[in-house]
Amino acid sequence: MSSLKYRLFKNKLLTLSVVIFSALTAVPLVLIIGKVFLKGWRQINWDFFTKTTPTTLDALLAINNNQPIPGGIANGIVGTLMMVLVASVIAIPLGVMCGIYLSENRKTKFSTVVRFLTDLLQGTPSIILGIIAYLWVVIPLKGYSALAGSVALAIMMLPLIVRSTEETMNLLPASLKEAGLALGSPYRSVVLKVLLPSAFGGVFTGILLAVSRVIGETAPLMLTALGATTIQWDITKPASAVSLLIWEFYNDPNLQSMIWSASLFLLLLVLSLNILAKQLAKKWRI
Amino acid sequence: MENLNKTPILSLKKLCVSYTPGKFAVNNVSADIYEGLITSVMGPSGCGKSTLIRAINRMHELYPDIRISGNIELKGRDLLHINPSEVRRMAGMVFQRPNPFPTMSIYDNVLAGYKLIGIKQSRHEKDELVESSLKSVGLWDEVKDGLSKRGSFLSGGQQQRLCIARALALKPDILLMDEPTSALDPIATNLIEELLVKLKKEVTIVIVTHNMTQAARISDYSMFMYLGELVEYDRTEIMFTNPSDKRTEEYLTGKFG
Amino acid sequence: MSDKIFRSLLLVSALILLLIFAGMFFSLSKGAVPAFREFGFFGFIFSDKWISGTGQSTEQYGALAFIAGTLMTSVLALLICLPFSLPVAFFVGEYFRGKKVAGVLGGIVDLLAGIPSIVYGLWGFYALRPLIQSLGLSEQGFGVLTSSLVLAIMIIPYAASLSAEFIRMVPQELKEGAYSLGATRAEVIRNIIFPTSFSGIFSAYVLALGRAIGETMAVTMLIGNTSRIPRGLMDTGNTMASIIANQFGEADGLKLSSLIAIGLLLFLITAIVNFLGRLMIKRHSV
Numbered sequence: 082m083s084s085l086k087y088r089l090f091k092n093k094l095l096t097l098s099v100v101i102f103s104a105l106t107a108v109p110l111v112l113i114i115g116k117v118f119l120k121g122w123r124q125i126n127w128d129f130f131t132k133t134t135p136t137t138l139d140a141l142l143a144i145n146n147n148q149p150i151p152g153g154i155a156n157g158i159v160g161t162l163m164m165v166l167v168a169s170v171i172a173i174p175l176g177v178m179c180g181i182y183l184s185e186n187r188k189t190k191f192s193t194v195v196r197f198l199t200d201l202l203q204g205t206p207s208i209i210l211g212i213i214a215y216l217w218v219v220i221p222l223k224g225y226s227a228l229a230g231s232v233a234l235a236i237m238m239l240p241l242i243v244r245s246t247e248e249t250m251n252l253l254p255a256s257l258k259e260a261g262l263a264l265g266s267p268y269r270s271v272v273l274k275v276l277l278p279s280a281f282g283g284v285f286t287g288i289l290l291a292v293s294r295v296i297g298e299t300a301p302l303m304l305t306a307l308g309a310t311t312i313q314w315d316i317t318k319p320a321s322a323v324s325l326l327i328w329e330f331y332n333d334p335n336l337q338s339m340i341w342s343a344s345l346f347l348l349l350l351v352l353s354l355n356i357l358a359k360q361l362a363k364k365w366r367i
Numbered sequence: 368m369e370n371l372n373k374t375p376i377l378s379l380k381k382l383c384v385s386y387t388p389g390k391f392a393v394n395n396v397s398a399d400i401y402e403g404l405i406t407s408v409m410g411p412s413g414c415g416k417s418t419l420i421r422a423i424n425r426m427h428e429l430y431p432d433i434r435i436s437g438n439i440e441l442k443g444r445d446l447l448h449i450n451p452s453e454v455r456r457m458a459g460m461v462f463q464r465p466n467p468f469p470t471m472s473i474y475d476n477v478l479a480g481y482k483l484i485g486i487k488q489s490r491h492e493k494d495e496l497v498e499s500s501l502k503s504v505g506l507w508d509e510v511k512d513g514l515s516k517r518g519s520f521l522s523g524g525q526q527q528r529l530c531i532a533r534a535l536a537l538k539p540d541i542l543l544m545d546e547p548t549s550a551l552d553p554i555a556t557n558l559i560e561e562l563l564v565k566l567k568k569e570v571t572i573v574i575v576t577h578n579m580t581q582a583a584r585i586s587d588y589s590m591f592m593y594l595g596e597l598v599e600y601d602r603t604e605i606m607f608t609n610p611s612d613k614r615t616e617e618y619l620t621g622k623f624g
Numbered sequence: 625m626s627d628k629i630f631r632s633l634l635l636v637s638a639l640i641l642l643l644i645f646a647g648m649f650f651s652l653s654k655g656a657v658p659a660f661r662e663f664g665f666f667g668f669i670f671s672d673k674w675i676s677g678t679g680q681s682t683e684q685y686g687a688l689a690f691i692a693g694t695l696m697t698s699v700l701a702l703l704i705c706l707p708f709s710l711p712v713a714f715f716v717g718e719y720f721r722g723k724k725v726a727g728v729l730g731g732i733v734d735l736l737a738g739i740p741s742i743v744y745g746l747w748g749f750y751a752l753r754p755l756i757q758s759l760g761l762s763e764q765g766f767g768v769l770t771s772s773l774v775l776a777i778m779i780i781p782y783a784a785s786l787s788a789e790f791i792r793m794v795p796q797e798l799k800e801g802a803y804s805l806g807a808t809r810a811e812v813i814r815n816i817i818f819p820t821s822f823s824g825i826f827s828a829y830v831l832a833l834g835r836a837i838g839e840t841m842a843v844t845m846l847i848g849n850t851s852r853i854p855r856g857l858m859d860t861g862n863t864m865a866s867i868i869a870n871q872f873g874e875a876d877g878l879k880l881s882s883l884i885a886i887g888l889l890l891f892l893i894t895a896i897v898n899f900l901g902r903l904m905i906k907r908h909s910v
Contacts, residue, residue, distance in 0.1 A: 091810055092811070095813070101711075105708060106736075107729070113744070116751055178633060185634070201899065202641070208840045209648070213647075216651045300865070327743075344746060348739065356735075429800065429803060451806075454806075462800065466798055483802055484806060484811065
């Protein structure tokens, strides 16, 4: 028979283990952010944001002369910005409308299927979306392009935007919609001028989260945008991205030191978007 | 009026419970609960009756920021200063909404008090205990052919009787009941009330109820609480026919609820 | 714009989502046909050969090596993350539920989910790999174990946050019932909380597995890039995602079709795993 003392001991032991192992999960975060920060902050200067990436030859010369590597990641920043923008233009209207549809037609079989497929889409590996964008955009356009990259990113953003829009709208009280309709407003006005503004907080955070998710993506862009050495704004041409540049630096022995500054930039960008989204969610959902 | 054999089994001395400093949910309550009897605790919502009995089996310790002072003694043992696990085996509890464990069979539910603690029993011991506990709540015949079924398939009244059996299986000295029939239909309520009258000889019962007619029907002693204070405590017959305190009288005549 | 048009627009957006998913399946299948025709459907899946047609040897492609690599890394990652994500789930969902410290830990763990895959890969390459080398476990430091370790860290947030939700959902009255019988917290967790939330927790790990299966960049950088079935934990290999990432850019013809076929398989596997996970969640709520 288990004595009380033994049971209390086991209880304390479990509590202790839970606390210790939980605390340990914070360790990798500290290690990763620490390493990226320590190795990357020195390379960040004004040039970093305004100059394009150096060629491997330029870098080699600089290393041999003991000089800092010239150039920056401007082409990557522009490329990322452009592709995320185009992806948002595609995904936000489509995602929000789909989310509204699902919220307004909750119980139909069709909605159930679409909801289910949206969830499956969310779980689809990003590299697959790269293949899809390759098949749907790169091949017909006969070449790599920022547009193809944007399409891949847009498909990635869709499920998050659909779900957060739907869930936020579901939380709105039915009386809101009824009040609008009772005033004689047409359906579209009630949705666009009453429901959507009330749902704005949740929808916006969903968009922020979707953006933060795709900004750091590399795999799908490898198959679609390919990369570029100059700053260019033509979406039908290949484009660079910060994440792609990190991959290029990783593969180029002369550009190693730029890995960390670019990573630091990307990390800060993604994490701040994440934190911003969470804070806004907290602020608005009360 | 019959002469009740009264031996105190549980004594409360100057018991105070507060959620926020300065505001007392239970304010300076002192009383002796008598063995082998049913004592009801009545009062309007928020009077502290639930808080009172939950303090006895230290359920309040599950929630932070609750302060308690005073003395609770059960059969001479200081309940506030021994391990809560021990206290709860001496004072069993039945809750307002039946809560059989859904992942366990009826059989295992009855024995849950032993299973959770890790006490090993022989098959024979277990069978006997299950049968006697279920028989004492009048549930044996109804479920004996389906003991391995989940407890959640029973009706509300049956589930509550199962919970009583589960509490009784630990052979507690006192059974604390927090409005045990308020979620049940009248027939189930009636069954359980009859059951409690039968059970009191084996285990002292303290029952919180918001239904004063229930208190009148089944309890031997009644407590009336108001705003955390124990206003009156007397034999049920006396309290209902000739209450000493004006507040008691007003409550019993429905002037406030 | 009339209401009818508005409503149709909403419907169309939902249809588009459906079409995207269906289109993905269709395009992947179409692109995979040449490979399946050449090697046979099951022939392809069960062949562990991956030989590009250079010189004398004819092209021979098969998915088995990568299916094996994917399974090994994902399952191992799941096992490694378990002793960390489960305590976090109980920390946040039970022990310190509602308290500030749970919010802090939850926030830290969520940040782990925000770190881009390529940054994990870099950290694995520059920090973890030398550690594995110095421990004498592997000469180069690449392999199944290294990738699984990083993968495990990446899936901790997914497993932990979803499990925590199910733990939180265990009704208070069940816990009180158990405490009233004299159980300690450990006993309540073991006998009541865990069994009640088990199917939900299990589904959380199924979904985390789905996440691990599709992970690309970090694994690509750490698994060693050899196209054969890994012979052990320290051996190198490739996963379905990493072989695509590595070779898609320069592939054409039969090789391209084979990579798309692997993409199709990956798509189907993640879809099935996600489907099962969500099905279990639905069953749990009943």
